Amino acid sequence: MNIFDTYAKSLNMIITKLGEEDALPKGLDLKNVTIEPPRDASHGDISTNIAMVLTKQARMKPRDIADFVAAELAKIDDVEKVDVAGPGFINITLKQSVIQSQVTDILNLKGKYGRSDIGGSEKINVEYVSVNPTGPLHVGHCRGAIFGDALSTLLEYVGYDVTREYYINDAGGQIDVLARSAYLRYEEALGKDIGKIPEGLYPGDYLVPVGQALAEKYSDALLDKPESEWLSDVRQFATDAMMDLIRADLETLEIKHDVFFSELTLHKSGQIDKALEKLEHKGLLYTGVLAPPKGTKPDDWEERPQTLFKSTDFGDDVDRAVKKSDGSWTYFAADIAYHYDKIERGFTSMVDVWGADHGGYVKRVEAVIEALTDKKNVLDVRLCQMVKLLRDGTPVKMSKRSGAFVTMRDIVDEVGKDVVRFIMLTRKNDASLDFDFARVTEQSKDNPVFYVQYAHARVHSVLRKAQAAFPDMDVSTAALSAADMTVFSDSSELSLIRNMMNWPRFVESAALAREPHRIAYYLFDLASEFHALWNKGNDNLDLRFIIEDDMDKTLSRLALISAVSHIIATGLNILGVEPVTEM
């Protein structure tokens, strides 16, 4: 429980009490009340808008409400003083000892400081990556992969029961193309001259070993046979090989999924029929003809009757086809079954992480979810914008056709897992992101990964130095948390502690908003305050962490900066970045 929640409870009790005393009306709705740190620290430690929010309900002036509430707040032990300011803000200043004692709390909780149970163990499914198994992962996939992974960890941290899932698109036409491409490499492995890879097949070298493996497994048994005899086997073989490749790629970023869900199984098991029956039952399927899209009419447009899902009932622009003209299922039909399956598995909340180029697909899937859950909106689709790769400011040219694209592995090999992960999380997911090789490997403040890592390493450097200076000093967590915290009186120290008091709120809001980048920003800010305090020690020797002739004070300072390092480590762990202790 963080301190702001504590005061939320206190406010609740105060309002009830004032209601009983007839100072305020009874049964006031506190829904829009906020309890947060004021933007300007000179206004105190905790600020609430309660008086302004209640003014209409209570039919009283904000100032009058504020005076009543402030008088009650002032009775709380931890409160130093209460002010009413501006249009009716109530500002609480806590006793300095309360601020100081936060350090003890943080040290006692260590990595658990900031953890919460707002998720209430709700079963949530986070689906991410879900790349077609036709080749290695490239840069574009990177961002969604890292976003989904960090978001999952973040949600776990605040008490959700998270399942990380990958949907394998192993049923479509692109898998036939993959199989044919692999078969060509198979022929090549058996000594046949295959010449140039024909247009429309995958040209990448990564299929060469697949061809060789096929040759090993089947010898020449598939050679010179009609496609119908080998296609199914080669499809399976190549898909498995590609998934191994993709899993290995993900491994380099330390991304692991709990479930790999095959689209093909949906077709085979009859799940699609089952899901669509459900929609049929609700009267949401019909046979109809779609109008051509306005503005950009395709040249080969032809009218044809199709089985359609009435997604317009749920806010979509047009109804969507679930069957192709040849009678087979569309990709969308399988996706309906897939999301139905998630619901059946008991997920009451789901997140799909997609590339922004799939934005046009969002409404129809949301429509499906609403149709299947009676309009409960339990699906949240998060779109990740493009990543622009740069080298010293100039864009890296990529061409899919020639196969000259930068893979995820290339990037990880060049700059390292931690850098890739952190940088990908330094932007909001729906804003595009520049990834400049030169900048992200720089060892300077320009590079946020380095800056945050350095703060963490610096703390550990001091701990090492301190132990050298005081060989008998006990720097265990127990000893640190028992240190005298009343020595913190400088504005920089107190401001640092106040900043740390905000950590639980940040974690919570980042999780609720599903925006892991907020963690990265918080860490940068905390690191910045820490570096500032460090430098204050250059001018004022008394503010140094290690005070040579004063072991007790040194211990207190070590306690303070250890608290900082715990939070940085916790935050980096959520982002999947290793907190280093030495650089």
Place this chain on the structure above:
RNA sequence: GCGCCCGUAGCUCAGCUGGAUAGAGCAACGGACUUCUAAUCCGUAGGCCACAGGUUCGAAUCCUGUCGGGCGCACCA
């Protein structure tokens, strides 16, 4: 033509789901190194939050419209 996302300092972006005087970094200028790693810090300067209305005690944030940019727009996946 329609839908979604975006427009904040010269540049790259935050802004805690409606709060008080809008914040960082880079670039510019001026300062701090016999150091607990200056791999850092401090200060100065820089703004009609694209534009116009609306909602209310209060708007960068919510609603409508306009302008500008990105993505997408029948059976592909």
